[in-house]
Amino acid sequence: MTASNSEYRHIPEATVSRLPVYLRSLLDLSEQDVTTVSSENLAAETGVNAAKVRKDLSYLGTYGTRGVGYGVGELVDQIRDCLGLNRNWRVGIAGIGNLGRALVNYKGFSERKLTICALYDSDPEKVGRPIKVGDDVLTIQDVESIRGDVGALDLDIGIITTPSSVAQDVADRYVAGGIQGILNFAPTVLRVPEDVMLRKVDLSIELQILGFYVGRRDALDRAVEAAD
């Protein structure tokens, strides 16, 4: 079966961004054998307010049962269906340094049907080396292979974990091969044609958000001390 998420066309961007967050909490609950969850609980787990949780989930056509809440397994299926995660996404990773290797070993990927199908690097020392990916072993290929591989290996999404200086070159190779989406971890701006979906991950963003709240508490503590 190839899952389709065509029926979910009109979901707001902000809701789409929160669905993986709900999914993460729901998978955690499911691991703890929790079978139902209220919007309040899901709100507490995810840091989103309960009204927003209910509104977001209503886009999936799901309203829960009063006094019981939502079925955890059912909700996992619906979010997976909506995000297209019932389909296997075929992913390539270019840049097999520490971050590339961290992604290869990341438990959260295989859990969500994201299959790593190819690894690329431009370093002759790395090209040809075998890397364990789950139960398989992949050989690192030269970035030259990206263009041909996108079609040959049916890659949907290209991940970039290279240094910033070569990220655009790698992006161009993915694009030349006809990739549909690119996920960029390099801290630089990439230009791709409009018909290629591009998203960027900045590993320092959550740390900055945390800094805001810690700093605010510091300031509050000082204010309280001053008032004492």
Add this chain to the structure above:
Amino acid sequence: MTASNSEYRHIPEATVSRLPVYLRSLLDLSEQDVTTVSSENLAAETGVNAAKVRKDLSYLGTYGTRGVGYGVGELVDQIRDCLGLNRNWRVGIAGIGNLGRALVNYKGFSERKLTICALYDSDPEKVGRPIKVGDDVLTIQDVESIRGDVGALDLDIGIITTPSSVAQDVADRYVAGGIQGILNFAPTVLRVPEDVMLRKVDLSIELQILGFYVGRRDALDRAVEAAD
């Protein structure tokens, strides 16, 4: 000077979450020697709509100049001030595997005054090893040291990049030392006291969001082909 962000107490959570995203784009523009930016440009760079950009920035007390836009340097300063990034955050990293090492080398950290002050692991093979951190060299310490180090090294934030199975143990050590904030990269739920700020990074979230949009486009393409 110690920066204070106490005047920014009433900023909505969603705005706080977007400020680092604006900051990233502004730093990119600044690198390209761009000195002013319109809300529309900033919207296009960040994928947030222009009205929301203007609203978010208004919380910083900044409204731009009609027909000119915002000063890039000024806005960088204001966001840094608000996020407490004019202050140096002192950070420890526990779990020096691939992800821990990737963070050590991450350019985005030092750019944002996040200083890595200590590295921890529980593997006797790793403890005692020197690791280059920017221009300094840090020696990996045993996780046993975390509790004492939080105060001794004045750590503000503890990062966890360990396997899920030991993440709670490491969190407990940070908490016992009196840490203010924890950033968890392990794909598991952690419990910490209410007065400790906890945030979680799920590396697969952006990939899932990308999957949604790629999948939706697939479906639209099929619909168009069927209609042809």
